[in-house]
Amino acid sequence: AQSVAQPEDQVNVAEGNPLTVKCTYSVSGNPYLFWYVQYPNRGLQFLLKYITGDNLVKGSYGFEAEFNKSQTSFHLKKPSALVSDSALYFCAVSANDYKLSFGAGTTVTVRA
Amino acid sequence: ETGVTQTPRHLVMGMTNKKSLKCEQHLGHNAMYWYKQSAKKPLELMFVYNFKEQTENNSVPSRFSPECPNSSHLFLHLHTLQPEDSALYLCASSRSEGTNEKLFFGSGTQLSVL
Numbered sequence: 670a671q672s673v674a675q676p677e678d679q680v681n682v683a684e685g686n687p688l689t690v691k692c693t694y695s696v697s698g699n700p701y702l703f704w705y706v707q708y709p710n711r712g713l714q715f716l717l718k719y720i721t722g723d724n725l726v727k728g729s730y731g732f733e734a735e736f737n738k739s740q741t742s743f744h745l746k747k748p749s750a751l752v753s754d755s756a757l758y759f760c761a762v763s764a765n766d767y768k769l770s771f772g773a774g775t776t777v778t779v780r781a
Numbered sequence: 782e783t784g785v786t787q788t789p790r791h792l793v794m795g796m797t798n799k800k801s802l803k804c805e806q807h808l809g810h811n812a813m814y815w816y817k818q819s820a821k822k823p824l825e826l827m828f829v830y831n832f833k834e835q836t837e838n839n840s841v842p843s844r845f846s847p848e849c850p851n852s853s854h855l856f857l858h859l860h861t862l863q864p865e866d867s868a869l870y871l872c873a874s875s876r877s878e879g880t881n882e883k884l885f886f887g888s889g890t891q892l893s894v895l
Contacts, residue, residue, distance in 0.1 A: 715885070765880070
């Protein structure tokens with residue numbers, strides 16, 4: 670079985686400050702890891718993914734994520750948050766059975 | 782726009798009604814999905830179609846009935862639903878049903894069952 674944990678329901682940061690959204694996973698085999706973002710009244714949008722190679726993955730809108738195999742983590746980061754980054758963020762993992770498992774989501778609020 | 786369109790955006794139905802959700806993708810993808818999104822819970826995969834063939838039914842109750850007439854269209858037929866079925870239903874597509882394929886989501890249908 671595979672699973673994803675997003676330990677924080679909510680993250681609040683001030684605009685211009687660094688933003689981190691945490692994600693840990695559990696899979697059998699090599700993981701494929703994803704981040705998606707959901708803006709209000711919209712579907713999920715792909716941000717970035719890790720398949721293999723460099724542990725630091727860069728994605729859309731200035732976001733990046735670091736794959737840490739020993740800690741089974743894939744935290745999402747942005748050096749300087751914007752008010753427009755306020756949204757619901759989902760981490761997801763898949764492995765050999767190709768089905769994506771999503772976390773419960775983390776609501777990010779960036780205050781001006 | 783993601784290239785995946787869902788209608789209607791909102792639906793209110795009684796427990797004895799029959800309704801259908803529609804999804805259409807203009808991306809030339811071969812795989813389509815139905816997900817259920819409830820607040821504070823992980824997205825639940827319901828059904829997967831690959832080249833119009835159903836490849837996944839994630840123990841979904843029979844009151845939900847999917848239909849995929851071609852690779853561009855996906856329906857979810859609803860009948861005798863329960864109030865706990867109220868949720869956001871998301872359609873998604875991908876190039877293929879591969880492990881590392883990214884999904885393109887529609888904006889969803891917000892369903893309320895009274």
